Amino acid sequence: MSSRALQQPLGLRLTSASFLAIWCLVAAFPIFWIVVMSFKSPVDAYDPNALNVILGPNTLAAGKGLSILDIVLGIVVIWVTIRLCARKLPGMVRSHAPGGQVVFGWIIAGLVAVLGFLVVFFAILPVVLNLLNPILGPLGRDVIGMTPEHYKTVWIDRGFSNNFKNSLIVTTGVVTVSLTVGTLAGYGLARSGSTLAFWILIIALIFRALPHSVLVAGYLPVFISSSEWLSPVLGENAPTLYGKPMAVIAVLVAINQPFTIWMLRSFFQNIPAELDEAARVDGCSHFQAFRRVIMPVMWPGVITTGLFSFLLGYNDFLVTSLLLDAQNQTMVPAIAGMFNRETTTTDQVVAVAAAVSITAPLFFLVMAFQRQIVSGLTAGAVKG
Amino acid sequence: MLKKLVMAGAMSLMASGAWAACAYENTTPIKSLSAGFQAWKAVTDAMAECGNFAASLDQDFREKQPEAFAAKPSLYHIGGVANSTMIPLLNAGTIRPLDDLVAKYGQNLTPNQLIKVDGVTYAIAMMVNAQHLMYREDILSDLGIAVPTTYAEMLDAAAKIKEAGVVDYPIGGTFKTGWNLAEEFVNNFLGEGGDFFTQGNMPNINNEKGMAALEVMKALTEYMDPEYLVSDSTYVQQQFQQGKIAMANLWASRAGAMNDEAESQVVGKVIMAAAPMGSAAPASSLWWDGIVIASNISDEEAEAAFQVAMEGIDEEMVKANNDLAVWLIPGYEPGALAAGAAATAAAGARPYPASGPMGIMHTALGNGISAYLTGAKDAATTLADIEAAYVSAAKEAGLVK
């Protein structure tokens, strides 16, 4: 669409750009706002005056604030991190990771980037600022009330890191199992023109439309009493499925299967069938053709689908809150627990900080995989 | 700023790990399932000091508890219950009689704490809770208004406060559709001296007592934030803290928040008083929270669990958390914050009439009353529809023939 014949008049471009700016504001504002709230004292966070929420006079009066220098240096560090991640990271991963292990390369690169950022931002920067602030006079004086104490409460006092770990376990499990089972089925469905394949797809579609709360409520009694009804088969070692991350992973994968197979099927359909036919002529079985020939060209589709699985596992509330006990709880039900019947205003701001903490990994994830999402969707051009 | 954070983190880790104040070392693994509010946090933390103890503070506890206690063996040893949430456990026989254990380990319990059904102890209560009047002393005395003792007086006071225009809304109310709204109706209906059921669990709210309760509620909403149908206790508490309301019939467990320096702008200005009187009793109902022990566990486990539970609700825990709740435990010093709950009980407030049918009634009320308050239905139709909804659900549950 970039040819000269399609060049647009200036007026149209300006209108388009300004509407886009408005959309960006609408899209980002609620999230921006909870980030601001999470750094304020409870009195400021719920102040009806927007300026008071942003500047935080009560938080400042309590001696917790940021100077202009703090802000400038903080922004610089964040900006540099983003730049480095966007520019250098993909190249580094590509050059260092061996062919088939791009995913691991990305995981390691992501961990290194996050760790590096945390060390610089939370360990090195404060020391530097503590030295600089007193020297610089007005630039070093606190101007905006801001306090990380709610994050401290969340991560240290409330043990949110445990919930974080549980979220990691559940999402990793969901993504891996979902993709393994889903790619097989997606490939089978894409390469079979049988009526059975069609009906499987249609029934999967109807399953996708089911109201989840109905299904999920049925699991609870079965999962809780599983050691009783499994004991004839497994004897003494029959597990209680309730509270086990494995059980939740299985449920989430199953619930997500319809969407996964539909999506992967359309990716597979875009890969010409001649490719596996050629492999078959060379003496490969269907499975070998699938593994050696088709999978290597499927990465964009797998990454895009994997991201959707990730979002489902990470964001799920209904299944995880019902089927996990407190020791294995993931982050989303844990935050809902902070809004129970007897909360104080401080608890609410703490919950806001927890909400921001949950959102942050998603933020980095999209930042890292944004290109893959778009190119994956373009390649697959989800055909419906 | 960030250095402080690291320091504080390290300190809190040391505080939680190094020092435990349990009288003995527990060796049997014990698990508990309860609601997640502050008082339970304090109690389960005290239990954890004995070791080998894992607490689930779960907002879905009432959905999980009946199933988890019915499993063999029960998934949890100790359960945290209230008046109403004890009913399904008691009905299914999944909690055990505690008289033996009380005799053996319960020397410090007062008779008031023992929840008895037909003379058998099934639960140990640790705290009570009730809605009662909280008001801004400074506003009422400025305007020369006496402390309201009935809803009629409260409405008069509200009219004067509104005229003076000193706060946004004279009255606050926990009128959120669902459980909260139904609870307000229950309070007022009990205040009018009503009984919810007649013979055979048939509903009995479509009468002049029910009408009176509804009318009082509607009259109160005139002076409330128009968003009353979404305001729960936390929201009303916030409105108080931000100085937006002058009076509310709010939970005793919320009293402490009024004087919390970190979030309240009205420290020391909110006074606790008895709930307004209906024509027969205070418009409030008494609730308790307490501990039960599962029956589907071995007697040894039950004994260990009970001992741990006793450590959780001992004097030491109460002394450390005096203002978190209105405790029933010896060692509690009722201060000014508990005065409202005490006065409400002394004026003859009735306990919440928890039962199987009442659970269904509470849900039907919670879903049905908003139609009257928004003006979609008149009082008689509203009550008739709620009764019809109750009957159809109770029939399905087998409680009504």
Added chain:
Amino acid sequence: MNFKTFAAFVGPSVFMMLLFIAFPLATVFKNSFYVTQPVYETVVAETCTPGFLTQTCVTEEKSIPRLDEDGEIVTTTSYVGLQSYGNVLELGRAWEALSQGSWAAFQSIDFWKALRFTLMFTLVTLPLVLGGGLAIALMINNASRLVKGPVIFISLLPFIITPVIGALSINWLFRGDGILTAFLEWYLARDVAMFAQAWTIEVLLMVYRVWSVAPFAAIVFYAGLQTVNSDALESAVIDGASRWQRLKYVVIPHLMPLIVFISMIHLMDAYRAFEEVVGFSSQGYVITLQWLTYDFLVPDEAGNRSISRASASAMLTMIGIALLLIPLLRRTWRDHKGGH
């Protein structure tokens, strides 16, 4: 591909769906025709609860379920046919209300109230999501290369954010003297209460849904725009087609499969809307079908739940979704047959 290979490929997936979706669904279907209830006995019992200083003891009649020797509650299960469906639909009352021409009375029946709002919610948000998504996609496509990346990133935020948190964050903006309500009050110079009447809440719920779904549509459309045939566009320009005509006759037909895809996903998701009601606590004013099912299903404090009515209501919701999807399913059938 022969059947055996096909079965080996789709086997694990089909097995998981059967176990965790089809089987529970069959149970739900069965439950909607049966009622299971405990056998109650009436006993007189004294209950003592704590008061201040002394206990309050009440002696009253109570209904207590009978337990068998193993300590399990004795239950009876009976076939009730369509009775639970009747209890959900309340056809008698609905007919009476309609024959009197009273819309208000009709809308006071939970199921019809939920159906009215769910349908409206679904059908109003659908064009907004499609139109909004397409507009955003076109604008992103128009934007200069420099800002494209950040703009896509920001656009994706509402879609990826945890739904519970997204709903709460919008809730905070409008609740009470929330920051945007305060802004509206200043702009309109009058008192605004967004949660005090049904229509503002309905608007909020829809705004939230469009806000969170439009980005998904936008990204899919944007991906589709990358594959628009530029030859076709240029020849359209040569033929003198206006910008609008090119959009209508070249771009939109090219995006048609994606429009069908988005519509299908959106119809399914919007028809079972649930988080919005919980997140905005709108149940005092408007409810949706899945919320109604959930309300039947979730036990009250005394542990009662209306499983039979919940199942019936769930089946009715499914029938509704199936009806909405029929046109799209027929298209898929044609594509499937045509594709092979």
